[in-house]
Amino acid sequence: MTLGVCGRVRCEPGWRLDACWWRDLRDFDLWLVWAGRGRMTLTDGVIDLRPGVCVWMRPGRRYEAEQDPDDRLGVTYLHFEATRRGRRVPDAALPPEVLDWDDLAFADAVARRVVERAKREPPAADTTDLLLAGLLADYAAAAAAQNAEAGDAGVSPAHRRMVDALRSRIREEPGAAWSVAAMAAEAGHGGDRFRAIFRAATGVTPRRFVTVERVRRARHLLRETGMNVGEVAEALGYTDAFHFSRQFKAETGGSPSAFRRGEPSAPPRTAGPGAAEG
Structure with a gap:
């Protein structure tokens, strides 16, 4: 070149x-x-x-x-x-x-x-x-x-661009208040229509995608910072540390406390086609 x-x-x-x-x-x-x-x-x-x-x-x-x-x-x-x-x-x-x-x-x-x-x-x-x-x-x-x-008759290019941009923002700040209603309003769609577009483009619901990204970020914070479980839960938008722990265990098979101590766990389940909604 x-x-x-x-x-x-x-x-x-x-x-x-x-x-x-x-x-x-x-x-x-x-x-x-x-x-x-x-x-x-x-x-x-x-x-x-x-x-x-x-x-x-x-x-x-x-x-x-x-x-x-x-x-x-x-x-x-x-x-x-x-x-x-x-x-x-x-x-x-x-x-x-x-x-x-x-x-x-x-x-x-x-x-x-x-x-x-x-x-x-x-x-x-x-x-x-x-x-x-x-x-x-x-x-x-x-x-x-x-x-x-x-070639994807189910998702228009405009809708895919919208979903891709939204997914990037969620990955950048998974702890933000990502309500489906707010995301749908920003996209200019009703809740049901927005869920259908998002799922057609990604294979999962918006709520499921947020959960997976929060757990993915939690793994990083627990292992690579001095934050404890409660601090990580709060930083990622959870008002209840027990709710965070339940979601973390559902995704990884282990508790956040055990993960922080260095005990092995599975990676978060993929937020893609065929994944359980959780």
């Missing part, structure tokens, strides 16, 4: 991408939209350009674009070479040409860093190539995940 010409620009009034550009394209170009609106004509059709849309341009394909004059495009472009055994990676081995990147903040931050390091004097070539490789790997992973979601 070798980075070539790159930059981050807010397109000027009157800007457009003409046929002469793509006809002269000799390397790959990762083209990420971070602001504005427009349209692009590709070999296989027309797409809308908006923040989060990323095009992995490749030689021999058509790319013609125009922007909304009232909402000019902001674009980061990263030209690069990707070879395998001395030859350019064939199109058939590449991810899809267009990605609607769910995590634009991440993609934009990494792409911006690639440009910044490439513009240094002297350029930080090793670092930029590694950052670019990571960005392309995330592009491929995001595209694969979206393809998998498209």
Whole structure:
């Protein structure tokens, strides 16, 4: 992976991408939209350009674009070479040409860093190539995940993104007051509908997921901090240490006190398809 010409620009009034550009394209170009609106004509059709849309341009394909004059495009472009055994990676081995990147903040931050390091004097070539490789790997992973979601008729991409974001927040702070009613209201659904969406996406109920994450965090706190059982229970949102102990034992097969003393126990049961609801 070798980075070539790159930059981050807010397109000027009157800007457009003409046929002469793509006809002269000799390397790959990762083209990420971070602001504005427009349209692009590709070999296989027309797409809308908006923040989060990323095009992995490749030689021999058509790319013609125009922007909304009232909402000019902001674009980061990263030209690069990707070879395998001395030859350019064939199109058939590449991810899809267009990605609607769910995590634009991440993609934009990494792409911006690639440009910044490439513009240094002297350029930080090793670092930029590694950052670019990571960005392309995330592009491929995001595209694969979206393809998998498209094949799941039970969960829409929007619902899966909502559930994934919520699960990340629960893992970050399992001791917060995670009531199903509050989670459902934040998601804009009634309680029953929210439970159905969450279970379709994860295989378990929201309450079950919170329990498993609390026990997982409890194991860490009991073993790696000086907190006692009561302090851990309180930190993880339990008003009753006995209730915490019962849930911990149900998940691991042992009491939190025994675990804190170093006695072996089973890991928490997986919060996934087929798991008991508890």
